[in-house]
Amino acid sequence: MHPTKSGRWITQTVSSTYLTEAVAIWFRDLRSEFRTRYAVNSILMFALTTLVTVSFSIGSFRIEESERPFLYAVLLWIILVFSALSGLSRSFVKEQEAGTMDILKLSARPQAVFLGKLLFNLTMLGVLELIIVPAFILLMGYKIKFPGCFVAMMVTGGLGLGAGTTLVAAMIAQANARGALFSALSFPLLLPLIITAIKGSERAAYGISAAGWPEVKIAAAYAVIMITVSLLLFPLIWEE
């Protein structure tokens, strides 16, 4: 192609934005996932087997009614976090294993890659929560007095979980022993979020009134901070 009338080469800067690049990566990942079903199978199988095990072994009758909101919140977030850890690292690891990492580095800006992968991981988490949370409530007889607060906690907790795991997935993609490293690095990063999400879910279930849903705000702040820091740090991780 020849220079345009303005003398500039026809390149990406003409019409591409971070968002359009990120959306292209998101759609491509969804299309690949739809065909291979690798991450979704891994996440859902882990979540469903854990949920069934928990519901058979504990059920809704073995725990005192007063203790249920706390224990159920702990169990629900354990299932969600470990299910996410079982599959979300795939977003970057599969690029490394398939040898497509370099072509992606040449085609898209680092921040757009992060945003695209984050959108994909959030979609996976959204599907996971839409299936597992109602199933958990039904199987365990989980009574929630403030459903609005509970839903907000699931959404903000999911956002934080997605942001944290996406950053760690990018970090471990080029390392050996990725599986172990992913869990080991994610755990300390996600611990404040998990504690907050458990507390917020417990509060929603108990129906303890607190002005402004503090745990929801903390989880939202965690997600915003994690995404901002990731966008700043990701180019350093992505480029050799």
Add this chain to the structure above:
Amino acid sequence: MCFLKVTGIGKHFSTTILFKDISFALNSGDVMAITGWNGSGKSTMLRIIAGLVRPSAGQVEMFCDNKPIPKKFRRQYVGMVAPALALYDELTALENMEFFCRVRGIAYDRKSCFNILERVDLVKHAEKICGTFSSGMKQRLKLVQALIHKPPLLLLDEPGCNLDSRGIKSVKNIISDQRTWGITVIASNEKREVDYADSIVNLSN
């Protein structure tokens, strides 16, 4: 017009020196070949020029229309084909092209993509999953991917690898086209590919 200036480039891994103090300059229209023994660093040199790998010493500068192109924007000006660069096996040839168009901010046009695929004899396989392609077909699709944004700098690492006579002819045509307006750097030891070049840098020396 674009200009590529490589000054004093060196690369070492731990205590192993791959190459050192390599310098050259290329203008639009130039075709250069990088040759050398296996393991001499031909592919690494191309990756350094593309900005995928940091050199241990020296620098790579690129100018277009007399303006310096910062390293973080260089990828927009580079098209690269290499054995280590893989396409998405679970997508069709057309879907791969659609992705690279969209991610590079090029308006996706199915008809134009078919025209490009026709140039590399892949139009019959446009809707087939890339995972089912032979290595030669994949190589031709890689060439399409490298040219989709019409890059002023084309980096070809063993471009004739796995190609039949028609594919090799396509490579020749691509290099001839690129010569009319852009820079081409070929890393190869194949005499046929080295013969396309005006100048040679031998990394074995």
